[in-house]
Amino acid sequence: MTNMQAVDVLLVEDNQQDAELTIRSLKKHKLANNISVVEDGAEALDFIFCKGKYSERDIKHPPRVIFLDLKLPLVNGLEVLRAIKQDARTKSVPVVVVTSSREDPDVKTAYELGANSYVVKPVDFESFTEAIGSVGLYWLLINQPPK
Amino acid sequence: MNLRSRILLLFVLLAIVPVVIVGFLAYYTGRQSIEQVEINHLVSTNLMKSSELARWIEGNQLSIEELAQRPLMVQYSATMATFDPADPSYDPARLSLEADHLRPRVKPAGGFIEMSVINPVSGVILASSDDMQEGKYYANQHFFMEGKTHTYTQGVFYSLPLQQTTMIVSTPVSDRKEILVAVLAGRLDLRDLSLIMSAQSGLSQSEKTYLVNKSNFFVTEPSSGEGYALKKTVRTEGVQAGLSGSDGVAFYVDYRNIPVIGAYKWLPEYNMCLITEVDQAEAYAPVNSMAVTMVTIVSLLTLIVVAAGFLLARTITQPLARLVAGAAEIGRHGHLDQKVGTDDRDEIGELSRAFDRMAVELKETTVSIDDLERRIHERTAQLEAANRELEAFTYSVSHDLRAPLRAIDGYTRILLEDYQPLLDDEGKRICSVISQGAHKMSDLIDDLLAFSRLGRAAINPSNIDMETLAKTIFQELTTVQSRKRIDFQMDSLPPAVGDPALLRQVWVNLLSNSIKFSRKKKRAVIRVRGENTENETVYSVQDNGVGFDMQYSDKLFGVFQRLHSVKEFEGNGVGLALVQRVIHRHGGRVWAEGEVGKGATFYFTLPRQGVI
Numbered sequence: 001m002t003n004m005q006a007v008d009v010l011l012v013e014d015n016q017q018d019a020e021l022t023i024r025s026l027k028k029h030k031l032a033n034n035i036s037v038v039e040d041g042a043e044a045l046d047f048i049f050c051k052g053k054y055s056e057r058d059i060k061h062p063p064r065v066i067f068l069d070l071k072l073p074l075v076n077g078l079e080v081l082r083a084i085k086q087d088a089r090t091k092s093v094p095v096v097v098v099t100s101s102r103e104d105p106d107v108k109t110a111y112e113l114g115a116n117s118y119v120v121k122p123v124d125f126e127s128f129t130e131a132i133g134s135v136g137l138y139w140l141l142i143n144q145p146p147k
Numbered sequence: 148m149n150l151r152s153r154i155l156l157l158f159v160l161l162a163i164v165p166v167v168i169v170g171f172l173a174y175y176t177g178r179q180s181i182e183q184v185e186i187n188h189l190v191s192t193n194l195m196k197s198s199e200l201a202r203w204i205e206g207n208q209l210s211i212e213e214l215a216q217r218p219l220m221v222q223y224s225a226t227m228a229t230f231d232p233a234d235p236s237y238d239p240a241r242l243s244l245e246a247d248h249l250r251p252r253v254k255p256a257g258g259f260i261e262m263s264v265i266n267p268v269s270g271v272i273l274a275s276s277d278d279m280q281e282g283k284y285y286a287n288q289h290f291f292m293e294g295k296t297h298t299y300t301q302g303v304f305y306s307l308p309l310q311q312t313t314m315i316v317s318t319p320v321s322d323r324k325e326i327l328v329a330v331l332a333g334r335l336d337l338r339d340l341s342l343i344m345s346a347q348s349g350l351s352q353s354e355k356t357y358l359v360n361k362s363n364f365f366v367t368e369p370s371s372g373e374g375y376a377l378k379k380t381v382r383t384e385g386v387q388a389g390l391s392g393s394d395g396v397a398f399y400v401d402y403r404n405i406p407v408i409g410a411y412k413w414l415p416e417y418n419m420c421l422i423t424e425v426d427q428a429e430a431y432a433p434v435n436s437m438a439v440t441m442v443t444i445v446s447l448l449t450l451i452v453v454a455a456g457f458l459l460a461r462t463i464t465q466p467l468a469r470l471v472a473g474a475a476e477i478g479r480h481g482h483l484d485q486k487v488g489t490d491d492r493d494e495i496g497e498l499s500r501a502f503d504r505m506a507v508e509l510k511e512t513t514v515s516i517d518d519l520e521r522r523i524h525e526r527t528a529q530l531e532a533a534n535r536e537l538e539a540f541t542y543s544v545s546h547d548l549r550a551p552l553r554a555i556d557g558y559t560r561i562l563l564e565d566y567q568p569l570l571d572d573e574g575k576r577i578c579s580v581i582s583q584g585a586h587k588m589s590d591l592i593d594d595l596l597a598f599s600r601l602g603r604a605a606i607n608p609s610n611i612d613m614e615t616l617a618k619t620i621f622q623e624l625t626t627v628q629s630r631k632r633i634d635f636q637m638d639s640l641p642p643a644v645g646d647p648a649l650l651r652q653v654w655v656n657l658l659s660n661s662i663k664f665s666r667k668k669k670r671a672v673i674r675v676r677g678e679n680t681e682n683e684t685v686y687s688v689q690d691n692g693v694g695f696d697m698q699y700s701d702k703l704f705g706v707f708q709r710l711h712s713v714k715e716f717e718g719n720g721v722g723l724a725l726v727q728r729v730i731h732r733h734g735g736r737v738w739a740e741g742e743v744g745k746g747a748t749f750y751f752t753l754p755r756q757g758v759i
Binding site for chain 2: 015017018021024071099100105122123124125126128
């Protein structure tokens with residue numbers, strides 16, 4: 001299960017179209033080596049903390065960056081964010097909150113919980129590609145994680 | 148001072164003050180008239196006593212004159228004066244004189260103490276009722292000198308030969324040829340004078356009359372004591388005044404140190420002063436007793452008045468106290484069912500019933516206010532709930548409407564990228580139209596959200612320099628190139644109080660509109676003005692752009708209302724609605740004037756005073 005251990009990007013997104021567009025954007029920037037997609041908050045927690053169907057994963061190898069939508073079924077994005085940032089094993093993983101609305105009242109809460117970035121998904125596809133690409137580029141290539 | 152005390156005080160003042168004034172006046176006039184009566188009495192007593200004194204002396208003078216005219220008296224006196232004592236006729240004459248004429252005039256038979264016949268030449272006593280006096284020498288004495296020619300009374304004096312104070316009456320003894328043969332002298336009993344003086348003339352107990360001689364010695368005994376006459380001196384104010392030769396009345400302290408009213412009268416013929424005094428205490432006794440009666444009456448009256456006043460005050464203040472207690476009950480505890488009304492027919496009773504009526508009305512009002520508050524509370528809760536729903540709705544709209552748009556645009560782009568060879572030009576144009584539609588919808592969503600956000604956001608007022616703000620925004624909205632084409636005129640603008648971010652949006656929208664709608668002019672003119680009226684400040688932005696038809700002016704400020712096509716002038720029709728909303732929330736007004744092809748003027752006002 002080598003490929004399961006070495007995940008670069010975890011995309012938490014319930015909208016399959018958005019997920020597809022995001023993956024396409026990352027691919028365009030040649031950042032799509034290892035992308036895992038989960039569709040709800042509960043599955044996201046299982047993946048990150050290696051539980052349930054992801055129990056074979058090793059928590060010592062967390063994703064290098066997590067793209068997290070806030071509006072999620074079962075467990076919402078803020079809960080997932082809190083769990084990640086409260087756990088010593090996962091709190092250094094960069095979390096990019098990706099949402100549709102700039103009206104979102106959760107921007108402040110997200111930052112307070114320790115979100116590393118907050119990105120509004122533009123309707124315009126070019127802008128969308130640009131935004132996702134820049135963030136991915138930054139967190140995967142430019143940013144230096146702790147060793 | 149509370150009401151009860153004031154009523155009481157008023158009562159006491161009304162009742163006591165007149166009594167006290169009348170009493171004082173009565174006392175004062177009583178005292179005055181008593182003084183006058185007393186003074187008159189004392190003066191008349193003095194007159195009476197002085198005439199009694201004169202009568203007494205006159206009586207004694209007549210008595211001694213009668214004696215001097217007796218033939219035997221003349222005969223014997225002549226014998227003794229003419230012959231030597233050795234002569235045989237001398238002794239019988241002396242004995243006869245003494246026994247038959249002199250002694251019967253001496254006490255106890257007569258009024259004199261002693262009576263003597265004096266040799267008119269030598270002044271030696273020839274014969275005397277008192278044997279001890281014979282041979283004594285009186286040549287220098289006044290009574291002797293004067294007595295040679297007429298009947299004379301020597302006022303009280305100190306007689307050296309007698310070694311005592313005395314009063315002597317003398318008269319010449321002459322024969323038929325009017326030849327002086329002797330001087331007859333009689334010593335008067337000053338005790339008789341005392342009796343005359345001390346005889347009570349009125350009902351007064353303390354009244355006394357006495358004589359004082361030039362040496363300040365008592366001549367007669369004052370009725371109040373013994374052993375004063377000729378032994379003690381007196382120098383009271385009355386005595387001094389009398390001795391100085393005047394008559395009058397004075398108030399002073401007498402020889403006993405007791406305050407008196409005294410009348411004094413100088414008797415020049417006797418060199419004495421006649422004093423009549425009465426104790427002030429006795430003189431004023433009637434007015435003093437009247438004063439005591441008065442004080443007693445006033446005291447009793449005061450007691451009665453205080454009691455009556457107290458009772459009256461209580462009948463007034465008790466219902467008031469009940470009212471106060473009732474009002475306190477209503478005021479402090481809100482017991483509006485409290486009843487304080489009485490059946491009294493007076494004003495206080497009326498007040499208490501009015502008070503009850505007020506409480507009833509107050510209760511009704513309170514109930515309706517409570518009801519109103521409850522309804523306001525309900526409405527507020529409903530509004531808050533609606534607001535929360537709206538927020539949630541807004542969030543959903545912005546979030547959920549965007550995702551499909553993003554998909555439309557994204558997949559259209561994928562179609563263009565991945566299936567380019569399969570699409571002809573028309574296919575590509577259709578893809579582009581789909582993309583534009585998605586973008587347009589996205590913009591509409593943004594504007595709609597911005598507009599609805601304005602309705603909810605709190606206004607944070609502060610002082611705003613409108614002139615700088617408008618100028619800055621014009622600079623931001625234009626480029627160096629476009630400014631060459633625009634004649635931007637701005638008067639000095641009054642400052643305003645409002646939310647800086649929101650008012651900034653107002654200027655942005657109005658100025659960008661004026662720039663936009665005048666851009667087809669070769670020479671655009673944009674004029675910004677502001678002036679204070681009584682209650683508000685009116686700002687305006689005027690341009691010479693395309694303008695509008697005034698019949699559509701009411702549609703200008705509606706959401707998504709547009710008077711021009713998008714093709715002609717881009718925009719969503721939200722800008723002016725937003726301006727109106729901001730200004731309304733600040734308590735101001737907006738309106739516009741325009742003419743097609745001539746330009747438009749947009750006005751907005753802000754209240755001048757205070758903070759919204």
